[in-house]
Amino acid sequence: MGKRKQDLGDVPMGGTKDEESSDDDTDMINVDFEWFDPQPAIDFHGLKNLLRQLFDNDAQIFDLSALADLILSQPTLGSTVKTDGNESDPYAFLSVLNLQEHKDKPAVQELIKYITSKAAGNPSLAALSELVSQEPIPPIGLILTERVINMPSQVIPPMYNMLLEEIAWAIQDKEPYNFSHYLIISKGYEEIESKLDLEESRPQKKTKKGGAANQRFFFHPEDEVLQRHALCSGSYEFTHKQDDGHSDSKRAFQELGIITNGSMILLEGSKFEATVKAVQEYLQ
Template identity: 65%
Template structure:
């Protein structure tokens, strides 16, 4: 096996060069529901706060990001259309899942909560060790921002992520006929896997966490298209983790211990 040595570098978001790379990663993060949101507006909003959050690159500051992490204040930006759309989307997912009832109340217009929405995504072949430094730097940047009286005194952090279950293939094989599709009720007791392994740690510190079904219907055979190297198909879904502000630093330390690579 050939080994390739790659040097990863962490940067502040760069408004001049990161727009298209961020849109690509946001599209991946939101999966089939990405079309429900103005990703250009969302990318611009992330880039409007270049001193908060980070990107990971391999070819210098002028190259596209391979990973990013940021936090957006849902209250401060409540009048921006993409935040209105995201808040309505998250509220709908919370209201339809009893496990997320605490989140639903925090997202109400009458709530006094300051919810920081954490958006983070990376290419699938990125080493997990690149994640802890992004969270560590976010903690430091929030501390600096608070010293400058900026609006990042979050009562809660909401991590928007992805999970998946494995489902039987609908394609025929030489030894068996195609399986009959079952309607997904989301409560079949399937084992859930995480695209971001740190989510398994983060939810241990959470007030609540749960998976949710995407709003946009998925094409027939989409799960089979993701089974090139395995017997079972993959069914992605959204995943939400709500962490109280007072527990966020401990959650970040838990991620560092779990994945390594922390600074």
């Protein structure tokens, strides 16, 4: 199952062309992004750090080293994005793991247990709860993807398009990647009233118009499209709670504090290609 990554040209970091033309003070940095196969000899620490960022408060639950090794054990499936050649650290990655195929591996057993516990009792994730409770677990493709915070979302559609091609090639080679469903683990956040404002003697600041408390936001804009095409999707609280001051530590550029939470999006396998196309159209 062979493939070639390609340099898809300059992608602006820090704004759009419209923003650049409307504000002469905005500095634009054009960076050449390159897409590579995961490299077992190079990418271990970079992938582990991105996995830690993805799972946030609950990263300590998982054997991230084993998960990184598992991703790297299938180097012709999935992508990394780099800016300084193949020998540099990845700034983004996307890969898929077959939960059925790897169900006996301890690291995947931890993932399945976690998914099952977060979906159980959550009405918005009822379809997922029913699916993962089956014996044996169906051939679910668990999509793991993360990127550093300032990476532009335009790097995402090429990774999903490459994944579609790679899965098609793998199925032709009789490899176990014919998935009944795809599950994306991601994360979002809610804006909450700042505890600092509550403690001060001045009147409390009003929330932004249209920014009511408990409104759900996504760190990854493509999640908005993915959930619209999903069989089910929902957020959940992390097992390991944030301390009281954590939300205020993330409010440097806004009046409200934020609290992060996990997110799961379940897609039917037959609708995955159309969903990828929708993501591309949304982010282009």
